[in-house]
Amino acid sequence: MSPWKIKEDIIFIGVRHWDRRLFDELIPLPDGTSYNSYLVLGTEKVALIDTADPSRREEFFRQLEQTGAKRIDYVISNHAEQDHSGLIPDVLEAFPEAKVVTNEKNKGFLMDLLRIPGDRFMVVADGEEISLGEKTLKFIFTPWVHWPETMVTYLKEDKILFTCDFFGSHLATSDLFADEGTVYESAKRYYAEIMMPFRGVIARNIEKIRAYDFDIIAPSHGPLYKNPEFIIKAYEDWISDRVEKVVLVPYVSMHGSTRVMVEYFVGYLMGKGVKVIPFNLAVTDIGKLAIELVDAAAVVLGSPTVLTGLHPSAVYALYLLNALRPKTRFLSIIGSYGWGGKAVDVAKSLLGNLKAELLEPVLIKGYPTEEAFGKLKKLADNIISRFDTL
Numbered sequence: 001m002s003p004w005k006i007k008e009d010i011i012f013i014g015v016r017h018w019d020r021r022l023f024d025e026l027i028p029l030p031d032g033t034s035y036n037s038y039l040v041l042g043t044e045k046v047a048l049i050d051t052a053d054p055s056r057r058e059e060f061f062r063q064l065e066q067t068g069a070k071r072i073d074y075v076i077s078n079h080a081e082q083d084h085s086g087l088i089p090d091v092l093e094a095f096p097e098a099k100v101v102t103n104e105k106n107k108g109f110l111m112d113l114l115r116i117p118g119d120r121f122m123v124v125a126d127g128e129e130i131s132l133g134e135k136t137l138k139f140i141f142t143p144w145v146h147w148p149e150t151m152v153t154y155l156k157e158d159k160i161l162f163t164c165d166f167f168g169s170h171l172a173t174s175d176l177f178a179d180e181g182t183v184y185e186s187a188k189r190y191y192a193e194i195m196m197p198f199r200g201v202i203a204r205n206i207e208k209i210r211a212y213d214f215d216i217i218a219p220s221h222g223p224l225y226k227n228p229e230f231i232i233k234a235y236e237d238w239i240s241d242r243v244e245k246v247v248l249v250p251y252v253s254m255h256g257s258t259r260v261m262v263e264y265f266v267g268y269l270m271g272k273g274v275k276v277i278p279f280n281l282a283v284t285d286i287g288k289l290a291i292e293l294v295d296a297a298a299v300v301l302g303s304p305t306v307l308t309g310l311h312p313s314a315v316y317a318l319y320l321l322n323a324l325r326p327k328t329r330f331l332s333i334i335g336s337y338g339w340g341g342k343a344v345d346v347a348k349s350l351l352g353n354l355k356a357e358l359l360e361p362v363l364i365k366g367y368p369t370e371e372a373f374g375k376l377k378k379l380a381d382n383i384i385s386r387f388d389t390l
Helices: 054-066 088-094 104-114 180-209 228-239 257-271 286-293 312-324 343-349 370-387
Strands: 004-007 010-017 033-041 046-049 074-076 099-102 121-123 129-131 136-141 151-155 160-164 216-219 244-251 275-280 296-302 330-337 362-365
Touching: 010 054, 033 054, 033 216, 054 088, 074 088, 074 136, 088 104, 099 104, 104 121, 180 228, 180 286, 180 312, 216 228, 244 257, 244 286, 244 312, 257 275, 257 296, 257 330, 257 362, 257 370, 275 286, 286 296, 286 312, 296 312, 296 370, 330 343, 330 370, 362 370
Parallel strands: 046 074, 074 099, 099 121, 160 216, 244 275, 244 296, 296 330, 330 362
Antiparallel strands: 004 010, 010 033, 033 046, 129 136, 136 151, 151 160
């Protein structure tokens, strides 16, 4: 790729990682990702906003060289994670006069993670500004989107908000600006997997940035937004208390009994006109489950019993649910066991972060009978009646 002019003297350095399929050895990337960096050329100073993942060093520096920049005075670090900060030491080596501009907390992280010497930093306060000569950068602290040190950088004269992970999307695309129909699911997946645990603080940070006048949001993953309201309103919906009358059924089955229960339960709900989405945990893209968790009102986990507890795949699903802290209102468990177990106790121990109501589980011995199907119908009807109160 080549660098791209966003506005006069503002250059996008976009390092696409088209074939990356796993992030942090955890998050699926069906559409790859990008690491966005931005060069701002003032009449007196030059600033580089964020860098890129170290695995893409060669491409990053090739694009930086193509900009023709002979100096960098400031390297703005909005966030310490290495996919944005990892090339800061290389930039400092190439431009010995450059200073890393960031907040005190991020300075500590970067010294620990990248061993950058303390004398290479310029620490700024919330709301502080620096002039590049006819261009002014203002630093706005936005903690916990999604680390405690995160901040955004506002380019006042050009009305651009550089938000790093905030409003990002794991999407490798040749488009500079977002196609709203294409980016929506990638942005929602990104929110679900990374930002959802911080719904409350995100609301405060959105309120904070709305005090500024900007016409472009420039994140460090995915395309830019020339219609900022599109992504801001999407976030405001995702963080709201609004839920959809949807039942998610993540499940795993070893010998078929739990699968039969799930199929009956799903079929009964569908017959009652309820939207229900099953996820076979043995094969599902966990990111798809995370996306649906953003809005779904109910989650019913299906699991066989393994050594008195839940199947490991079901344990992981509950761990994810607890970590992401969605606004789910109702939870339950269905499944089969051979000789006994403590599946419900295990589940309760894994869900301390959630405030959802736990509805009566349906755990049966062996292959489901008509009695078991009756209990599943009762659970489904209970969920339907709860939906009527939403």
